[in-house]
Amino acid sequence: MKKFFAVTLGILTAIGGFVDVGDLVASSLSGARFGLALAWVVVVGVVGICAYAEMCGRVVAISNRPVFDLVRERLGARVSLLNLVASYLVNLLTLGAELGGVALALQLATSVSYLLWVPVAAFVLWVVLWRVKFETLERVFGLLGLTLVIFAVAVFRLPGHGPELWHQALSPVPTHGENWNTYGYFAISLFASAMTPYEVFFFSSGGVEEKWGPRELSEMRSNVFVGFPLGGGLALALMAVAAQVYHPLNVKLDTLGQVALPAALAVGKLGLAIAILALFAVTFGAAMETGLSSAYVVAQHFGWAWGKLVPPRRAARFHTVLLVSVLVGAAVLLTTINPIQLTEYMLVFSAVVLPLTYLPILVVANDRRYLQDHVNGKLANTVGVVYLVVIVVAAVAAVPLMIVTGAGG
């Protein structure tokens, strides 16, 4: 019974923790522009992140080392330094975007300008990371993220949730007024939002802190293979409500309030309140993860002590990077860049960096020195290589499409 409870808790945490500001923005924007014509991209992205997260989890459980730690010795110093610089910068952008999402959610709740919330949110974020137990953080915000289910409820309470939505989903072509360029641009953003780099760094580092061993393999797999797809389902719900409300009106989505509005239309004031809570929970939870990821990748590249299990005095460099990263993330927002736009840029640059993130994982997961008999089988390798090709195509096309379409236009 206790085991069942633990497994369920793990899955629920994974579901609630899946969506972040990138998914919020990409799903909603795609829904407004294309209806459900891009729903298939979410499915493709979820399969990809499931495959690679399972590889990461397996590497951690068997070798007891986080994946990024192994990248430097496997790929060599020069390439992994390049990987570090790119990964860290994208992580920083993501942290800024998540903090922006937190501040916007607080603005929705209080009508106080998001810019005033940025320093507050950054400070609270850092204090929480400094003092609060890792496992507690993950559980609380993972479960709070489940409030996103209000959008799934909204799908069924809004008009036009039947055959029209299905029809859109089954015709994956640009809708009226759109062309293949904008279609491709949004597809890449959606794909990048499902496979953002920080997810795997955080996942594998967390596994080391929680001391996963071979016995945790099945629990890890249930979290990944059940939790992530259901989390992707929540992202699809966001796309669907945007499709129902905004697509027929041809409205351009550019505020977080518009993302939350369908919940209000469907369920009233209570729906809006739950939606705002959901937006806050997923962005704050993701801000914690990206903040930690930024420090993890630097510390693990240089071999420093890292993590929350040692007193900060014994991991001063790690904690300094953490502090500096949160400060820089807040500083980026205080330049008054639109947080939604920051998120869109973040997704494009994530797409560009994806090959650097995922190729090393595929390589490490095949190395018998780390995994002995648990190396990738034919299925894992086939899926891994296919997705690597997709990732490279997306990475190459991302910036040109961004330029050609003017970032979606």
Add this chain to the structure above:
Amino acid sequence: MPSDDRVLTTADLIGQPAYDLSGEYVGRVADVTVARDGDGRWRLREVVVTARLWGRLLGYERPEQTGPWLLVVLARWLVRRHVRRLPWSAVRVGDPTGTRG
């Protein structure tokens, strides 16, 4: 940076040009191999030289390294043909008249 002429690091070896004993260029040093002797010391035995750009591609050019079929085939095709192992005593590293080897 070694201040003592009798101290080396891999920075002085790997990536440097290598020449055979007659002064002919044989490639760049991609790696060095050490082996443990009877007195417990790990002495430098071989250098791995590459005539082309890459001396190493994810380790897949090595026969014992497993990986996804596509990447392994790619690495072996790109790297294996151009890489050689030479005894340390048969090369000079750095310059053709070098004091090494």
Add this chain to the structure above:
Amino acid sequence: MIGDDRMDVGYELLDLQILDRDGMEVGKVDDVEFHLDEDGVPYLTALLVGPDVFGHRIGGWLGRVITATTRRLRTNRSGPVRIPYDLIGSVRSAVTLTVSRDLLPEPELEHWLREHLIARIPGSGHAQ
């Protein structure tokens, strides 16, 4: 590897994680040191840990920046952390030492950041 008798230094030793006797992180193998024996043949004498050593090895523009920054920030003349080869217990997926990391010189950056920043924040002595 200790156990095997041959090793490709670049592929099997460089950039490996170094752990102390208790499994605590010491650093990465940023480079290794050779001395020349009586016949002029190099043999391994130590592991070298430090950003300046790392920067020197990778070379290029970024490597030089890292090395120069590290050197400039050094207050004492100690240089990189040098771990004599006989302190190594085993080399498998990581290098494990036979001693605790408290016996090794502390990296300058860690020391400075702890004294001037982290230790001044309340709660820095507690783990989670």
